[in-house]
Amino acid sequence: MRDKEKSEAFYDDVKKKFQEExxxxxxxxxxxTAQYTSDFTGDLAGYAVDPFLKQQDVRAPLNDYSExxxxxxxxxxxxxxxxxxxxxxxxxxxxxxxxxxxGAWYWNRYPGIACDVLSYDYLPLLDEIEYIPARNYSSxxxxxxxxxxxxxxxxxxxKAVFNTTVxxxxxxxxxxxxxxxxxxxxxxxxxxxxxxxxxLSQPKLSRIAGMGTFQGHSFHSSRWDYEYTGxxxxxxxxxxxxxxxxxxxxxxxxxxxxxxxKELYVFQxxxxxxxIRAEQDTDPDWADSLQAGWQAERRQQAIELSNMxxxxxxSTAQDVNSVDYFDKAKAAMENDAHADIPxxxxxxxxxxxxxxxxxxxxxxxxxxxxxxxxxxxxxxxxMFMCKRPCFSNDYLPSFNRPNVHLVDTxxxxxxxxxxxxxxxxxxxxxxxxxxxxxxxxxxxxxTYNRIVGEAGLDLNQKYASGVRTLFGVHTHxxxxxxxMGGLQASYQFNLTDMLQTQGDHISECISHVKQxxxxxxxxxxxxxxxxxxxxxxxRGKTSYNEECTPGYYNFEGASMRRQDGNYNGxxxxxxxxLKEAEADxxxxxxxx
Ligand code: NDP
Numbered sequence: 001m002r003d004k005e006k007s008e009a010f011y012d013d014v015k016k017k018f019q020e021e022x023x024x025x026x027x028x029x030x031x032x033t034a035q036y037t038s039d040f041t042g043d044l045a046g047y048a049v050d051p052f053l054k055q056q057d058v059r060a061p062l063n064d065y066s067e068x069x070x071x072x073x074x075x076x077x078x079x080x081x082x083x084x085x086x087x088x089x090x091x092x093x094x095x096x097x098x099x100x101x102x103g104a105w106y107w108n109r110y111p112g113i114a115c116d117v118l119s120y121d122y123l124p125l126l127d128e129i130e131y132i133p134a135r136n137y138s139s140x141x142x143x144x145x146x147x148x149x150x151x152x153x154x155x156x157x158x159k160a161v162f163n164t165t166v167x168x169x170x171x172x173x174x175x176x177x178x179x180x181x182x183x184x185x186x187x188x189x190x191x192x193x194x195x196x197x198x199x200l201s202q203p204k205l206s207r208i209a210g211m212g213t214f215q216g217h218s219f220h221s222s223r224w225d226y227e228y229t230g231x232x233x234x235x236x237x238x239x240x241x242x243x244x245x246x247x248x249x250x251x252x253x254x255x256x257x258x259x260x261x262k263e264l265y266v267f268q269x270x271x272x273x274x275x276i277r278a279e280q281d282t283d284p285d286w287a288d289s290l291q292a293g294w295q296a297e298r299r300q301q302a303i304e305l306s307n308m309x310x311x312x313x314x315s316t317a318q319d320v321n322s323v324d325y326f327d328k329a330k331a332a333m334e335n336d337a338h339a340d341i342p343x344x345x346x347x348x349x350x351x352x353x354x355x356x357x358x359x360x361x362x363x364x365x366x367x368x369x370x371x372x373x374x375x376x377x378x379x380x381x382x383m384f385m386c387k388r389p390c391f392s393n394d395y396l397p398s399f400n401r402p403n404v405h406l407v408d409t410x411x412x413x414x415x416x417x418x419x420x421x422x423x424x425x426x427x428x429x430x431x432x433x434x435x436x437x438x439x440x441x442x443x444x445x446x447t448y449n450r451i452v453g454e455a456g457l458d459l460n461q462k463y464a465s466g467v468r469t470l471f472g473v474h475t476h477x478x479x480x481x482x483x484m485g486g487l488q489a490s491y492q493f494n495l496t497d498m499l500q501t502q503g504d505h506i507s508e509c510i511s512h513v514k515q516x517x518x519x520x521x522x523x524x525x526x527x528x529x530x531x532x533x534x535x536x537x538x539r540g541k542t543s544y545n546e547e548c549t550p551g552y553y554n555f556e557g558a559s560m561r562r563q564d565g566n567y568n569g570x571x572x573x574x575x576x577x578l579k580e581a582e583a584d585x586x587x588x589x590x591x592x
Pocket of ligand 1: 269414
């Protein structure tokens with residue numbers, strides 16, 4: 001609850017501290033996103049190796065045609081394939097880098113992995129599969145199983161090729177088809193291509209001096225090496241382990257490793273906000289009461305709820321337990337209806353609610369973490385949602401264990417790794433195993449492989465002067481190409497909601513082309529321009545992003561062109577835009 005005695009000066013002081021902490025970090029890393037690398041070649045090649053691949057399949061290069069080709073085999077491809085099949089489009093191919101479907105859930109199998117979005121919302125196609133998740137927050141294993149179930153039920157395994165990475169996608173003007181090359185020397189042709197290769201799919205490593213000299217074992221959190229750790233982490237009992245990073249991955253990894261390892265060092269640059277995780281088994285009575293179509297109904301409600309104009313970002317808190325904070329945000333939003341309250345005043349009210357929430361996070365740390373110095377170091381000093389919030393009942397208590405040590409670098413981070421281990425403050429931490437929980441490249445989906453459209457235009461070249469799309473899905477000059485989860489699309493804490501919305505839209509588009517006997521669909525230049533302006537308009541509303549501590553949410557604090565981000569209008573408006581375009585296809589697209 002809001003502490004009525006808190007003065008305006010209190011909130012100003014906290015804001016000042018937020019700013020100081022942000023400035024400290026920006027000064028350490030003026031290079032922004034360039035501090036990271038995803039180029040896993042040379043010395044770093046080992047970090048890209050797939051530890052889950054049992055045996056490399058042997059197959060001759062493919063030279064064939066499919067009507068619809070997906071780059072990527074995660075949720076985006078799976079749920080869109082199902083919609084296409086329901087519309088009678090069955091000539092589908094899925095090309096996937098991993099050895100199975102699942103995408104993020106194929107790669108991320110670290111101990112403790114689970115999703116922070118309610119399973120009843122996160123797992124797509126629950127109505128179709130007639131499945132009710134076992135718990136309110138699914139484990140990574142349950143989610144991967146769900147992906148596999150979808151693929152089996154809809155015959156998608158037969159349509160997939162695995163261990164295959166698309167390297168180029170080139171438009172063939174003459175044949176009006178896409179020509180794709182892969183790292184397996186395939187030559188695939190497709191009429192429609194859907195970039196479904198993930199918003200957080202490419203692991204990244206902090207560029208730290210001396211990484212290559214480390215003599216212990218190391219891997220990225222999304223390439224967990226169970227051969228080294230043992231399935232139950234039993235091999236870690238005599239090992240000294242280090243984790244670099246304290247984001248959502250580390251928050252789940254740390255408790256498991258803390259229990260298993262001889263010693264654990266957690267190298268922290270910026271703490272995450274850790275709230276309680278209200279986890280429970282699915283109530284069987286509730287499950288029994290569900291009627292057919294229950295998930296679609298829930299989804300519709302979630303879309304309507306997202307219609308929160310200025311406070312949309314805050315509304316995500318509801319998905320993730322922060323009910324008290326959400327109530328405050330909602331109250332502030334309702335004020336929005338009162339035109340007589342100045343906008344600045346409403347923003348200030350929200351800021352105060354946000355600060356109160358973060359002070360609650362601090363109090364919780366003080367209650368749980370016994371050592372004062374460690375507790376203070378674990379306190380995040382930034383507005384809620386500047387960084388991805390985390391939810392765990394085990395993370396903070398891990399620091400009460402005698403074998404767990406927090407190495408707080410106060411914003412600086414680990415900048416050197418000696419052959420024995422990471423160095424900080426003149427001390428080298430000797431490790432047997434170093435786990436990089438340093439995150440992923442964000443939203444580059446659609447631009448990983450070389451995509452060349454009409455008149456030899458490279459998509460990266462087109463985007464060099466600013467991202468230009470319609471709904472983040474279509475881009476002029478690239479007929480029959482669709483991008484899922486990319487820039488200029490809406491953003492939802494529950495990503496599968498967004499993917500389902502886009503997947504439904506893409507299926508409508510493809511179906512429309514086929515039913516009308518067209519060959520291609522491409523967005524009208526004026527529709528694209530209009531969308532770019534919408535994105536710019538909505539990203540110009542507040543300075544929230546610039547005031548945030550650096551992280552992937554704000555591209556490490558870079559001042560981005562306003563068009564090079566998400567559409568920040570409401571998700572419900574985004575949803576409506578897609579429906580309006582589908583109702584009048586000729587208004588937004590041209591067809592040949
Ligand atoms: P993040 O990008 O969130 O975190 C990377 C971490 O590495 C940050 O704490 C960063 O510090 C730290 N770091 C980077 N370089 C250094 C360095 N040199 N020294 C010390 N620390 C360093 O990646 P995650 O993999 O944790 O999470 C990515 C996203 O994946 C999540 O935000 C979420 O969307 C998704 N995810 C979801 C989960 C769920 O639903 N439960 C679980 C896991 C991931 P700094 O903050 O200072 O930049």
